[in-house]
Amino acid sequence: MLTTHATEKKANSIWKLHPAYSGSALHEQLAANEYKTVEELARQRSRALRSLLEYCYDLVPYYKEVFERLKIRRRHLREPGILQEIPILEKAMVAANADKLRPLYTAPDQRVTKTTRTSGTTGQPTIIHHDKRSMGMFPWLKQRELRWFRYDPMGTLLSIRPDVEQARAPDGDLLKKREILKLDSWPYTAELFQTGRSWGFINTNTIQDQVELLNKLKPNYLIMQSSGLEFISLQEISGEAKNNLRAVQGISNTLTPNMRAQVENALNVPVHQDYGLNEIGLVAARCPEGGRYHVHEEHCLVEIVDERSLKCVPGSTGRLVVTSLSNYAMPLLRYDADDLAEAVEGNCVCGRTLASFGAVHGRYRRTAFLPEGTFQRWAELQAAMYELAKNNLATVRKYQAYQDLTGAMELRIDCDEDIFIALRESCLQAYARAYKSNAAPPISVVRSKQFRGEMERKFQNFISEFTPESDL
Ligand SMILES: [Zn+2]
Incomplete structure (x- = not known):
């Protein structure tokens, strides 16, 4: 369905601001931004980016060194494509340079108001400092997302x-x-x-x-x-x-x-989804009309890049890299979110012109090292369980698939005793169907109430020893 600035203004009108915020222009501005021309958005983007890059050039030791090493001068910062020359910032580099990513001097409105931790369990989490604007964007972007939904x-x-x-x-x-x-x-x-x-x-x-x-x-x-x-x-x-x-x-x-x-x-x-990172805040929300993710361009920029850190061709999958435009307390330029997503082109069917990306395929480390076809086989197992559970509601409560280093799978299911034999049989058949070659690693299907990492923050319905890192 096509949406327009008029449909969004109407959708916004049922959201009543508390009196203290009733004068805020941002509420209407966000809706207006969604329908600006591609050229207008590009201008807006390059203005915001240039101001951030100049700030980093002048005041942030980590970037001063990067620019010096790459022989990028202040006047180069206005060139289009300059962002792509800056190396990708990986999580480990943020940890190693946490102090140098903070500016030498902060204006009052750039003082730290809140800290968050890097997501992920590899090594020690790193503290990310956010200023007032960075934190303040959150509820506005959350409302935009819920308006879209x-x-x-x-x-x-x-x-x-x-x-x-x-x-x-x-x-x-x-x-x-x-x-x-x-x-x-x-x-x-x-x-x-x-x-x-x-x-x-x-x-x-x-x-x-x-x-x-x-x-x-x-x-x-x-x-x-x-x-x-x-x-x-x-x-x-x-x-x-x-x-x-x-x-x-x-x-x-x-x-x-x-x-x-x-x-x-x-x-x-409908099932809705958004995309966010502790390090940045809300990044994008999935468009109910078009199924792609629209980026909150007022807050951040997203690139989907290949192995050489270059823009992926539309239709291909690459690493999701985010640049926060709002946070001057600890600027993150081209931050590697450690997620894989699809690059898309052209306009979304919804009519919104904001930048977008396609399906998110999850943590790079969780998917890149798996034996080929693992996810397809897991999907077959899921489908077999869904089919049986659909006709026997409330008999299957929870499950978890586990893959060891030989590629062997164990499927643990918490289910009623009387359904287990049939469930096991259809899972085994689905697994055999999914495995085209004869060399299928063994699978066992067991009835259990014990699951790995159950008390951790995130429950994983699929765990593999090929990717031991949990993506908390
Ligand atoms: Zn859309």
Whole structure:
């Protein structure tokens, strides 16, 4: 469906700003930016980039050295394509140069207001400093994303996620198991906008407890990790709860196309996604109309690059690299997000002109070193489970596939005893079908309630020893 500046203005009008922010122009500006001409957006982008690069040239020791080494002078910073000459900034380099990435001098509005940690578990997390503008963009971009998803701000929302990602309970403690957090508004947008009620529940609660709560609260919106949504979709959700549900959002883990189809079919609502990094904030949101991700260009720039750090040709997959335009407290230029995504070209069917990229294929380290065909075989196993679970709701609660260094798979399933024999048989058949050669590594399918890394922040429904790094 084609959207226009007029449709977005109308969609914005149901979001009521708190009086303290009612004069803010940003609310309308964001919607207007979505329909600027490609030339206007390019001008806006190069202005913002030039101001950031000049700042880095003058004040940030790490970049002063980079520019000197590359013989880039201040006057070169206005040249188009200059960004592509700057080396990619990997996570380990941020850790090694954390102090040198901070400016020598900061203006009052560039002082640090908050810190976040680098995501990922390789080595020590690095502290990222954010200034007021960088942090301040978050609720505005969150609202833009929810406008694109056509959320009704007066609806109710249930958020099932790790305790550290939930708002604090009234006593200041982290939310505990089986405890329900009740809030008067939605997390993340509450500072700016009036919204309906919301609830928080931690993701380590059993699937049965999660379903019971969903059936009791009957929220309009549900947000949780993609793997959790997958498990919820295999359960028996009451008709009333399903009727009330208007959309769900999958976060944190990769949502494969078959997981998306499973959740959308079972719950009969759209699944929305965004893309963000602790290091940057919200980067992009998935367009409900076109299925690609639109970049929040007011806040950051995204490049999809190949092995030589050059722009990927449309249709190919490369590394996702982000430049934060808002954060002057610790500028990150061409930061390697350690994710793979598809490069796209041309305009999106929705009519928005913001830069975009295609499907996100998840952590580079999680996918690059797997034996060929691993994901296809895992997808076949998932499809076999979905098929059986669909006709026997609430009999399959959770599963996890594990691949060892010989390529052998173990599939652990928490399911009812009477369905296990049939489930095991259809999984074995699916695995054999997916393996075209005769040299299939062995697979075992076991019934279990024990899963690897269950208490970690993110539950992984697929773990491989070829990629031992967890992508917390
Ligand atoms: Zn679009």
